[in-house]
Amino acid sequence: MDSSFVIRPIAPGDASALACVIRDTLTEFGAAKPGTAYYDTSTDHLPDLFAATPHSAYFVAELNGEVLGGGGIFPTTGLPADTVELVKLYLLPAARGRGVGKALIQRCLDAARAAGYARVYLETTRELTQAIPLYEKLGFGYLDHALGESGHFGCQLWMIRAV
Numbered sequence: 146m147d148s149s150f151v152i153r154p155i156a157p158g159d160a161s162a163l164a165c166v167i168r169d170t171l172t173e174f175g176a177a178k179p180g181t182a183y184y185d186t187s188t189d190h191l192p193d194l195f196a197a198t199p200h201s202a203y204f205v206a207e208l209n210g211e212v213l214g215g216g217g218i219f220p221t222t223g224l225p226a227d228t229v230e231l232v233k234l235y236l237l238p239a240a241r242g243r244g245v246g247k248a249l250i251q252r253c254l255d256a257a258r259a260a261g262y263a264r265v266y267l268e269t270t271r272e273l274t275q276a277i278p279l280y281e282k283l284g285f286g287y288l289d290h291a292l293g294e295s296g297h298f299g300c301q302l303w304m305i306r307a308v
Contacts, residue, residue, distance in 0.1 A: 150245050152252055155203040155215065157192045162212035163205070163233075164189045170235040176272035180299025182233055191233065195219075200229070202256040206236065206245045213240040216249040218257050218265065223294035227263040228305070230293065234267075234276070246279050258308040265308055266292050268300035280304055 155163075167182050177183040187194050195203040195217060203217030216234030224230060231253055236246055257265050268291060269276060285304035292303065 149208055150213075150240065150243065150248075151207045152204050152245075152248055153207065155192050155195055155205050155217070157196075159205055159212060159215075160190060160192050163191050163215050166212065166214055166237055167233060167235045169237065173238075174272045174274070176270045176299075178299050180297055181270060182235075182297070185296070188233070191215075191217075200260045200262075202253070202260070203233070204249055204252045204256075206240055206249060208239065213237045214245065214249070216246075216253055218253045218260070218262075221266075221293040221295050224266060224292055225264075228266050228292065229257050229260065229262040229264075230295065231265050231267040232295075241275060246276070247283065250279070250283055254308050262308055264305055266303070266305045268295055268297050269302045269304070270300050271302060277302065 167188050171177040171181060171183045182188050195201050201219045204215055205212055206214040214236035217232050218229045219232045221230040285306045288303040288305055
């Protein structure tokens with residue numbers, strides 16, 4: 146990862162910047178549609194959500210104090226007990242191709258392992274063409290159906306890997 150970036154735990158003041166990153170990224174890739182994080186009400190309240198949810202974690206990527214992305218793990222309802230979901234992993238263009246996404250995912254995998262999870266699951270959409278090869282490279286394999294009850298019916302791809 147480019148050494149000018151900082152990855153840190155989410156903070157209370159990050160809510161609006163992260164909501165913008167998520168919605169701007171989905172819009173950029175033509176994926177701002179129902180059943181995605183774009184319309185998820187939790188997108189506007191990520192610091193509160195993660196602070197209130199045991200065995201979850203969210204990390205923010207910053208460059209010179211500006212929030213450029215983030216990603217986390219969340220114990221989504223309906224997942225197997227040993228599985229946590231990789232959630233709301235989005236980066237603005239200035240952070241892409243610099244190892245930031247890989248570093249965020251690694252922090253999430255480490256947090257999942259520390260919380261006692263054996264597997265990390267994710268849901269994505271075909272439009273997020275830059276993220277999918279990264280997930281594949283990092284060992285995520287495809288599933289033929291969704292796990293859990295995320296409510297993200299707009300996602301058509303489901304992947305999982307061991308931590």
